[in-house]
Amino acid sequence: MRRLLPICTAICLSTLCAAQDMHAPASAIAGEEATISTNGSGKATFYLLGPGVSRKSDVSLGSEVQLKAQDLQNAGEYFAVLCSDTCRSSSFYVTAAKPAGLTFLVHPSRVPVGQGDAVSGVALPFDQFRNLVLTPETVNFHLLEGTASVFSRSSQTRDGIAWFRTASQKSAGTLQVDASLGDLSARRAVQQVASDPCNLRIKGERTKAGILVQTEPVRDCAGNPVPDGTIVSFTATDGNGRSTVDAPIKQGVARAQLEAPGATVISVASGVAMGNELRIGAQP
């Protein structure tokens, strides 16, 4: 009987030790402390593995294991393993904290005016630890030309993303694109430029060196000056055939000198836009 008692005690203790268990939190918030309670008695080794974290420490069974805020900064799945004679494990999820920053992608940086669905933006809220915030949040998109509001939309994030798409406006200039979520905001700028030239008009005169032709100020169909550098093609047709000169717009106007001694018809084009024809008589 005396012999049996220690054996029985040892078996019981062993059973107790083997029965160590723990209770992880159902979920936790990024950057906040959490605790894991343990059962049993004696010593054990505690492991925590999660995104960006690997921790190993000795713990006393029956006590609580404190998980520090810096161990739980990254959202994702965490594994807690408690090893004594055997190992027990539990997993839990850390979710993102409240939004602390807004990533805002806007395209394009430069766009012709009057284009449908030409400007788009994607906003992604992140918490202070750069975890994507997946709870639905309302993002307000606001587009301004100068001080005039030209587009406004509230969009709820879905799986951490809110987006919009809209047409470019009629006037060339800077389009301010704002996204806001509560106190957070992000601002981008889109440069709206004139579209293709429209209603090209030319005038010309014969000079000693040939024919000098130039356009009137080149504008798009909405009246925006076409950017300098845009190429305008002048074509001269006379009895000897055709010749073409390409000239860039400078200060809103394109000019070219054509050598054509005979009666000449001059036409002009830029992109898909054609202009008026000009008839110049032969050199006297």
Next chain:
Amino acid sequence: MSRIVTIFALLLASSLSSFGADSAVRVQLDSTKASPRSVESLTEQVILRDYRFAWTSIAQALEFNTLDPLEGAFTGESKQVLSQSVTSQQRTGLSQRYVDQNHKVQAVFYAPEGDVIELHDTAEYQHQILDSGKLIHEEHVVVHYIVLMTPAADRWMVRHLQAVPQF
């Protein structure tokens, strides 16, 4: 001596990469429901290739506790977090194995200008945790990942990888 070190390093790198080639990472990608932009077939193939490569790299990095596999497949937050995992494991002597990976991936958002894609990955694998090479935990797990990938010069890179309880 430096030659021997170089040869040894090459052999080690070769053994690591051959492990990656042998380890099974199966990825199925369904991009039919991606919006607002539809995913072109060629883009889908490249994303599939690069996402599979990313998981091969994760498995290598976290098993062998080396940062090298993280070069090329990851950028931004995901690279930072995975690098932290590796350096943290190096300190504690822990490692993880992701065995027999099977990923069912759905593209749910593709930005209008194609500069970001969001994937939902339902991943199944045998997850092993080892302490100094001794297995302390093994479990067949199904994990849901929200993934953000962005295009680089010649590939798509994982920018964000976040496990969630459910989609």
